[in-house]
Amino acid sequence: MENPYVELISGEKHYFDRRELEELRNILPGELVSRLKLPLVFKRSLESSESLYYIDGGLDEVEAVKKIVGLSFIPSDGSRFYTYKPVILSILSKFSSIVLISVV
Numbered sequence: 001m002e003n004p005y006v007e008l009i010s011g012e013k014h015y016f017d018r019r020e021l022e023e024l025r026n027i028l029p030g031e032l033v034s035r036l037k038l039p040l041v042f043k044r045s046l047e048s049s050e051s052l053y054y055i056d057g058g059l060d061e062v063e064a065v066k067k068i069v070g071l072s073f074i075p076s077d078g079s080r081f082y083t084y085k086p087v088i089l090s091i092l093s094k095f096s097s098i099v100l101i102s103v104v
Contacts, residue, residue, distance in 0.1 A: 006039070020095045020096070068095065
């Protein structure tokens with residue numbers, strides 16, 4: 001596959017940087033890589049703080065965020081995991097093609 005991509009719900013294609021995918025594979029455990037759903041989607045709710053972003057997905061995506069930025073804990077409101085803008089910016093500085101940010 002020359003230009004790796006996934007088709008989004010909207011029907012658009014989201015392209016990944018092959019170098020970033022290889023780097024991600026190097027820092028994440030193999031079993032996590034095989035289960036991880038990309039792109040990592042962060043949702044900012046207009047009802048919450050401007051710097052608060054919910055992590056879309058499951059425990060695998062939360063674990064990937066932790067490994068990428070070197071955190072041992074990601075907070076949860078009981079039903080959803082969330083993080084803050086500085087964490088998102090840190091991920092974007094290393095892996096801009098594997099992140100998708102939406103406002104809901």
